[in-house]
Amino acid sequence: MKIGVVVFPGSNCDRDCGQAISKVTGAQILYLWHKNFDLEGCDVIVLPGGFSYGDYLRCGAIASHSPIMQEVKAAANRGMPVLGICNGFQILTESGLLPGVLMRNRSLNFICETVSLKLENAKTPFTRKGKVGAVSRMPIAHMEGNYFADAETFKTLEGEGQVVFRYCDEKGQVTEASNPNGAMGNMAGICNKAGNVLGLMPHPERVCEELLGGTDGAVLFRSLLG
């Protein structure tokens, strides 16, 4: 299996993603430059976190128009698994692969902390080795993670099982107090209708080794293995 990690100017979690995914899956990692028009035979694409194009205009807006994103869009529409983490999630919404938008955090602060997450959809290529209802701990580090969608989209997301992760407390209760950024319905991660495109604000690649504080994120990459 070949996994492509896209590198935009300003991406800063690309090597972390590559390292963590390689260690968990043993897959070959290719770093794909944003100017490429070619996914180089990759079977899975990861859009890493960071500050692509310096967050100019809106987070992810410029990246969504880069050459490689035209290829990623076409591949995603053919069913290729695509994972967007943090800035990668913002790029997925800006490019229209996922609905809605990530707005400035309700508090207007950059939030850097470890949060609890409840898994709600274990059918995506990235969560199928997880268990619905399982609570995991993952770090978040963002300024724009306040998920917003219009009322109709919100209803569809809830109705079609497109909410994959929700912010919750340590017991798995989805509460207002456990919502770090104001995201609608405590949504931390959502997928498209087909389920092959997943975007989430938390950083699973940062919790794939005990030495770094936990291994709760590894399930997303382990799920890619047969």
Add this chain to the structure above:
Amino acid sequence: MKAQVIVKLKESVLDPQGMAIGRSIAAMGHKGVNLVRQGKIFDIDLNAKTPGEAEAILKDIGEKLLANTVIEDFEAKLL
């Protein structure tokens, strides 16, 4: 041709930045400022044969790039 595109948050979307600016204005001592909403202005110079063509270009870039129409509206005008 010179043009200007103004991007604003939709009225239904909460604007915490505008609210923070509003609180700051109140702290300056101006008590009569009721509401602040923050937006963006793009000054654009473009080549087009007719105003109609220019408007079509502005509409395209407004919709696809300058504004995120999930949360923002834009208005384009030729100057």
